[in-house]
Amino acid sequence: MSKVAQRTGPLDGRNFGTTGVTLTPAAAATRISLRAREDGLATAKKILGFAPPGKPKSSATKGSINCLWIGPDEWLVIDADDSGLPAKFAKEGNTKLSAVEISHRNTAILLEGAKAVDVLNSGCPQDLSSASFPVGACSRTILGKSEIVLYRTGEHAFRVECWRSFSDYVWSFLMDAAKSA
Amino acid sequence: MLLIHCPYCEEERPELEFRGAGEAHIARPANMAEISDADFEKFFFIRDNEKGVVYERWRHIHGCGRFFNAARHSVSDKFIMTYKAGEKKPKITKTQIDAVKPPAKGTPANEPVWTVGGKGEAK
Numbered sequence: 001m002s003k004v005a006q007r008t009g010p011l012d013g014r015n016f017g018t019t020g021v022t023l024t025p026a027a028a029a030t031r032i033s034l035r036a037r038e039d040g041l042a043t044a045k046k047i048l049g050f051a052p053p054g055k056p057k058s059s060a061t062k063g064s065i066n067c068l069w070i071g072p073d074e075w076l077v078i079d080a081d082d083s084g085l086p087a088k089f090a091k092e093g094n095t096k097l098s099a100v101e102i103s104h105r106n107t108a109i110l111l112e113g114a115k116a117v118d119v120l121n122s123g124c125p126q127d128l129s130s131a132s133f134p135v136g137a138c139s140r141t142i143l144g145k146s147e148i149v150l151y152r153t154g155e156h157a158f159r160v161e162c163w164r165s166f167s168d169y170v171w172s173f174l175m176d177a178a179k180s181a
Numbered sequence: 182m183l184l185i186h187c188p189y190c191e192e193e194r195p196e197l198e199f200r201g202a203g204e205a206h207i208a209r210p211a212n213m214a215e216i217s218d219a220d221f222e223k224f225f226f227i228r229d230n231e232k233g234v235v236y237e238r239w240r241h242i243h244g245c246g247r248f249f250n251a252a253r254h255s256v257s258d259k260f261i262m263t264y265k266a267g268e269k270k271p272k273i274t275k276t277q278i279d280a281v282k283p284p285a286k287g288t289p290a291n292e293p294v295w296t297v298g299g300k301g302e303a304k
Contacts, residue, residue: 056190056245071245072189125182125195132192139190142197142243 010107010167020115021178023171026108026159030079032086033100037073040097047088048077059138059151068138068151076138076149076161078108106149107167109160109174115181116156122177124150144173183258185239188265189247202238204228205250206270232256234273239263257283 011025034052036044045051052067052075053060059068064081077099079085089099111119117128123144127133138151146169149161162170183196210216210224229235235255240248252261252273259281261273284290 056192071247074246125197140244140246147243 007104010164011109011171014171016171016175016178018113018115018178018181020181021111021113021119023174023178024110024112025171026110027080029103029108030082030085031101031103031106031161032077032079032089033102034067034075034077034097035073035099036075036097040094043092043094043097044075044099047085047092057133057137057139059136061136066151068149070138070140070149078161105164106161107164109162109167109171110153111158111160111174112154112156114156115178116158118181119174119177120150120158120160122181123173124148126150128152130155143170146170146173183260185251185260186263187241187244187247188249188263189245190241194241194244198241198243200240200242202240202248205236205238230255234261234278236270238266254278254281254283257281 007028009025009028014023014025016023034044036052041052048062048065048067050060050062050065050067053069056069059066061067064079064083065085066078066080068076068078070076077085086099086101086103089097113119120128120143124141126139126141128150133139133152135152135154138149140147140149142148143150143160143162146162146166148170151159151161153159160170160174184193185196185199186193187199207224210220213221216224232255235253237251237253238248239251240246248266249263250266250268250270251263252271253259254261261277261281262271264271
């Protein structure tokens with residue numbers, strides 16, 4: 001019988017919920033760290049099917065692909081389906097942009113519930129009110145001592161992207177915060 | 182917590198997302214191998230460390246990742262303005278400095294709010 005390697009996520013099997021908020025490890029996804037200046041954006045648009053957002057803190061979505069503005073020349077692309085984005089970027093071979101696959105460097109925690117903002121604000125210093133951080137907003141920021149990318153997917157739903165090796169800390173931090181929120 | 186305006190994110194963000202990166206507007210010599218040790222020391226180590234308005238580099242490290250410059254008052258720690266890297270050193274007017282100056286000694290704002298058994302004891 002042949003042995004097959006199985007990939008396991010760092011937070012597999014975990015679950016946590018209070019009356020105000022639930023924590024769920026996000027399903028595996030393809031992620032790309034995209035760096036491009038003006039002259040590389042056309043290629044990025046061709047491959048993604050839409051232009052990377054140009055406004056700070058904004059995101060764009062088409063089908064299963066989310067593109068999050070991180071910096072003036074940096075985006076985080078998250079593809080929930082495996083539609084072969086890294087291969088498409090490699091095939092294009094445009095040297096005006098850099099697309100690095102980071103699918104397994106990052107992992108994500110889905111945070112949902114009426115207390116989601118309170119839980120995040122126990123470690124994240126940003127203003128997360130709907131006025132300044134509306135649905136669709138995203139930002140690289142910090143949570144406690146860890147760097148995260150925060151993406152608001154709904155009025156009471158957030159996706160917390162963090163480094164794989166930090167995920168245990170981020171999970172525990174959010175869990176503790178949820179207990180006292 | 183200080184709120185710092187990031188010129189790339191175009192909004193104020195909490196200071197925890199930032200890291201200071203020393204004095205701004207220090208031009209690296211183009212002929213690095215030829216300059217004398219004294220000139221290298223001046224470029225590399227000697228800083229003005231002025232009391233008053235200082236120009237500093239900051240990095241929005243846990244945000245957009247960008248370096249930018251800021252004009253700040255080194256006594257009150259208040260920011261006068263921030264501007265993108267590569268932009269010219271802005272002229273700071275007296276009104277702008279007065280707005281961020283620490284309160285003068287002897288004025289009520291400079292008095293300790295609470296001291297034990299002293300003149301300013303809380304009532």
